[in-house]
Amino acid sequence: MIGSLLFGLDGVYKIRNITISYESGDNGYIDILGNSLFAKAGQALLMNKVAVILSLGYLHITIHELGHAIAAQALANRTISSDITVFTKTCTGVFRGSFSDAKWKEVAILIAGPLADVLFSIIQCTLGAICLSAGFVGSTCLGSILVISGAAWILGECFYATCPGGDIRRVVNLLA
Secondary structure, three states, X not given: OHHHHHHOOOEEEEEOOEEEEEEOOOOOHHHHHOOOHHHHHHHHHHOOHHHHHHOOHHHHHHXXXXXXXXXXXXXXXXXXXXXXXXXXXOOEEEEEOOOOOOHHHHHHHHHHHHHHHHHHHXXXXXXXXXXXXXXXXXXXXXXXXXXXXXXXXXXXXXXXXOOOOOHHHHHHHHHO
C-alpha cells in the first residue's frame, strides 16, 4: 500500500467496508478545472509524476476520497460499502458510495473530502515547519518540500472545490 500511496503503483486494498483501487488510467476529471492560467498550471502539475510524488499527491487524493467515504459510513443507518479509485495518470480520484436522502447528510459527505485533505495539509505544513526549525540540511530540504506541497494542496482544494464539478460548488447547487 505504501507504494501506491507514495508512487501511484497499481493495487487494490480493503479497509473495512472501503475498497481503495489505484489505476494507471485517466478518468477525465482533470478537464473540469477550466482554462484559466491557474487551472492550466494545476493540470500540468497533476500530470507530472515527479511533482505528484514530491507533493505526496496520491496520498492527498486518497485522504480526500477517504474523507467522503468515512463520512458516508458514519452517517449511514446501515452497513454500506464504498469504493475509492485513484487514477494515477492524472492524480485524480473518485468516491463511489451511497449518498443519503437527507440533504444535510449529503452536504456533510461532500464537505468531508476537502476538509480531510485541508486538515492533512495543515498537519503536513506543521511537520514541515518543525523540520525547518531543526536547521540541518536534510531537515531543511524535507521541511521546505512539506510546507510548499501542503500549501499547494490547500490552494488546490480551495480552487477545485469551487469549480463546476467541485465539492463545494455541488453543495451550493444542492442547497440552492
